[in-house]
Amino acid sequence: MFHSCGVLEPGFGSFGGIVALALVAACWSPTPTGACRMVVADEEIRCPYHPIDPTRHNVVFADLADDAIRAADVGNPDSASSDLVFDPLLADLGWTALATAFAPDLRRALVMRARPDCPPYTGSPGPGLGCSYGRITLWLAYHDRTTAEWVHLNLARRGLGRNSEAHGWSTWLHRDLALFNGIVFPDDGGFYTRQEENAAQVYALRFHTDRDFTIEPFAPDLLWRADCLTGRVNAQPPRQQDRCFDGQRVSLVRRCYSEPLHPETWAWWNTASADGAGGACLAGEPAFRVPVLRTFVMELDASCRPKRPFAAMLPAHVPASGPVQRQMGIAPEWGDMLSAISADGRYLAMATNMGDPRRPGDNCAGMNINLRDPTNPMSGEADRITHVCELDSSLRCIGEPVRLGTVLTPPESTPLPGFVDLFSANGFSRHVVFSRRWSQAGGAQINDVVRVDLEAGPNASVPLRFGRNAVAILPVTSSR
8 A cells, every 4th residue: 555665864854743644645656536637837736626514524634545635523433434525636746645624614724745756955946946845835725616626725836935844733713814833945045954943933824815815924923933943733713713712722832942951851862872872873863952842822812813922821731851751753852742722722632752661761762663664673753642631721731631542562653633522412522533653563554543532531542444544633623
């Protein structure tokens, strides 16, 4: 179904989960479908319209079998049925699909995409500029009712900038306002080569019509920090499709390079010992300290403005800094990341970096688990283990976040959480959904999706049959 792509290069790119998705996307060999057509090369693609039905669909995911984006109902975990939403583009047009976030009216979506065959950046502007040098880009999909098509537009060529990297974690404050994290350099300029230059920020996509929109930093007077990298942003759904509400909550992940140098806030990458000694894990790669990732929760006012500046925000949780939590994989990142907030704003889910609990004294151990290439024992990405907490009135966790259960040894990775509420005659139950990945030398690789009923307990995980061989499951929430 897909094969190893060979050597996996370490780097400073967006979070390891994205790197994993991009590499998986580049490795399968889907069958051409001919369903879509390129209107403008690497900029506009049109495909048949396949609707999302809020009565039958509450999640979307990327199907590794054919590169399609599909929708399903986590309330039917034993059903293998899912419905096509976005046709695959990889085989015919060269662009792969990753995580997808839908607007509350279900007529617009933001999709992480990459073109695996795009010429890479080599230190100066080159032929890969038109497809952003193979980096993650963000595409808008909107429903053209006059032609009954999904129209896909590459935002890197529609206002963001071609020499950009849209780390791609997007969310919708309401129908006409979306947020995402990304970093932009001039088309004729360079790109980051050191981790402290990777300072992705929060951007806003504001709509006037489907094709008339602006891209700009979101609340830069309150949130912009040139010394910080911004990770996933995730918003509480709006109560009305076309506006924010006072008190609407948004989680965001950040690490700051101006962080004071303490063992609890910085960790060594690519050293055999956690104190920076003992030689390199990856021969030929540098060793350096990496600041911790923290998750913050902010509230907006009715005009969609944060109520306080980032400088006044406290992290929702102080990330654990034990030896296992500091064991990084080939992507230099650790702490609490990939966070999501529940529909009622009361609960927060985070994926915490963890290495191998069997080897707490080996700082290289994270590179030996969750292998990208099962034939390369040093291609591991470490784990991202989902934890959940309830928030207090100060937007901080009440007590320590609860770890959602894992079942394999070493533990499977459970990144990219999201909340789905299931309703029945007896009320509703709150579930967390996430991707699950396990890859070790000599073992069958696992890529599937799971739900956990929080009322039944952190170990009440149920694999979703429709999501076997799938990644990047994300909730779909519609509002009136």
